[in-house]
Amino acid sequence: MSDAGMPSIAALRRSIATGASSADEALALQREAFERGAAVHRCVVERATDSRPVAHAPLSGIAMAHKDVFGAGLRAAGQGRPEGAAADAVTSPPSAPLRRLSERGATYLGALVMAEYACGATAENPHFPAPLNPLDPAAAVGGSSSGSAVAVAAGLCRASLGTDTAGSVRIPASTCGVVGFKPGAGVIDPGGVSQLAPSLDTVGVVARSVSDAAHVFAALLPDEAPMAQRLLSLEGIEEDLSRHRRWRVASALDQPDLRDDVASRLGAFESRATSHAVAWHRASLHGLDELSCLAQIVLHVEAAATHAHSVRHALDSLAPITQSILLPGWAVPAAWYRQACEARAGWRDAFVAGHLSQADVLLLPSLPRGVPDAQTVTTTSDRFDPRELVALHRYHAFVNYLGLPSLSFPIGTDARGRPVCIQAIGAPGAEAELLAFGHQFAAPTGAPSVPAARNVRRASALLH
Template sequence: MEFAADAFLPGPRAFLPGAPGGPLAGLSFAAKDLFDVAGHRTGGGNPDWAATHPVPQAHAWAVERLLAAGANLAGKTITCEISLGILGFNPFHGTPPNPAAPGCLPGGSSSGSASAVAAGLCDLALGTDSGGSVRVPASLCGLYGLRPSLGRVSLEGVCRQAPSFDTVGWFARDAKTFGRAAEVLLGETLPQATASRVLAAEDAFALADAAVAEALAPAVSRLGALFGGATTISLAEPGELEIWGTQRNIVQRAEAWATFKDWIDAVNPRFGYSVARNLAVASMITAEQIELACVVRRRAVERARVLLEDGAILCMPTTPFTAPPVGLPLAELDRLAGRIGVLTSFAGLAGLPQLSLPLGMVAGKPVGLSIIGWRGSDARLAAIAQALQ
């Protein structure tokens, strides 16, 4: 696994000026290489995807939205192959560096977008999040990063993976800039920062490294102080978070196989080992497995409704650890990815917005605190982030 020269795709940059005088004038943004930019191939992190798909003639909705608001497109960024990765590496284009933790993985699959923002190469960057690919790099690279409510931001012109999980998110280094982009991409003015209750998921914190939980405790206290204190709760029954993680993985992998199987059959594309292995496993998931996983999913949705529908905010670690070093063996990478998936699955299963805030440091490396609300509370989460900064 080698580091790329930087976060952007090799070769000439896809640069486009934004419209003059818009609300994002003076800012620059990057787009993950799953977003269409007219006149430039959408590579999907895989050379055979790039070679077998036509050059788009129109921008993805989110790209067009930011350009129309005045932001300049600085280029397209490296992604894990066809968005199937959570730690950020790519065997074809290289692994984007993590400016916040040199020598460590950036998190993925929106790894290049997070890397570009963390390095100061742009002010904002678009990513996608199905299983955690905005939230995780936001945590590991010390950024603000949102997985929106399912369906809240248009996926038009974006390479899809798993339809009931796919979302368009974005990164910024500070809450003010993040909020400016939120108003453009969500199409609404940020409301007041409100929460009926602040809930701290003790079972989620127990799954994190002790140093991570300790580093995030002051941020939980600050969040609670804004809204009358934080209440400690158990998000799930004992062992249920792990079940949510395994069953979310089944549904998401099955959907990804359904998305890509015809292309794989027609092209027989090249893949890195871990992606090829995971697709092979996905191809063998049975209807009975999916049916059981959907039962588990309904339990997660109902738990989310009970906890959050009244305007409460749930907080938990975004990742259970800080950025791991590059060069780890595959077995260790699999173990780390599994630990991440236990924490990211709740919002994914329930279609909830989850915003990672760069509010913790462990041994000089960042780690994020997540705030999660009920569906549609995306703008309120961005407002809370501004109130905390």
């Protein structure tokens, strides 16, 4: 994996602030990378019209494309449906996250492909060509924020917004070897963002580096938030991420379902981390299966309610994998859903007390069996293996049920050269700590930008 190519958000900010380049020059470079890569990786739904950067704003000169659940003003979110088929396919004001990024100076490049209605842990969507994993065309691309992960890994943009309901930011980030960040419940304003299961949905960030994710996350926060204030300083975010800490870590990386080469890489990571003065202890994930079941109950019931119109009036047009998420919710007893909702706070309190009262982060595998071949997680393939599909979301959905923040990031590669990622989970309000931990321990991310050689030369020129 490599992070060569487009300069980081922090580097672009410094270059523009010092006059080494202009916001217009930076945007021209990013637009070229976006246009060239879009055709190669099949991850773009629609390109935005040209727009000028907001002058003297923290993210002026930074361009991003986002998952197609964010209303952009002139175009409503497509939600992975055929053009014009989404139930809310009317023009609407920009969603709160896009409006916030715009106020902070960011430029919108366009909408990215996704699983239909954000249903599914892979990029499987019969309405669009399957996006290609930039690291390995035979490898799976996770979902549902598939286009976001592909665009970022391929260097089309440094960061992208997605949504995470049961791992939909962290899973595709892990399959593509980039950073996936899911803040805690309610931290980011979801106004105007298309929903799947409202009490589980979280706006998240896919990024080339933890630093990039931190800059975008800070831009989404209210003005009075400490990280939002630090964004106003040119080096504020970087200083916070790099500040020396003695980490207290609870590790549940040693899970029984790990593939051997993944287990070896996770073990090597533990050795490296403990040698850097990390206070480390083992943790046991008691109750994971029950938590996962509760998360699935909430997901199915709320998804069925959210998209009841499509189920009633356009069922035949929905992909089978979408139907498998929406239809079970109509059969779940109301008492099960009510009990799952009522039990949530108790489960969260017990989980935090048991795992995070004496630790800053809890570590879990992200993909215990590594990144699978695309055909083994595509339900219409004769090579489909349901065990591989289950492994993609095994350690993710329960985090949404608990409403906790989580960060996935690569730590190396497996025997096939595909990324191995871990997931760091924090207590409520621990977003800044998670980002700092990932900044210290993440491996380089993504594939070289496309086309790598030309963009590396031009990117270098921007910084000198």
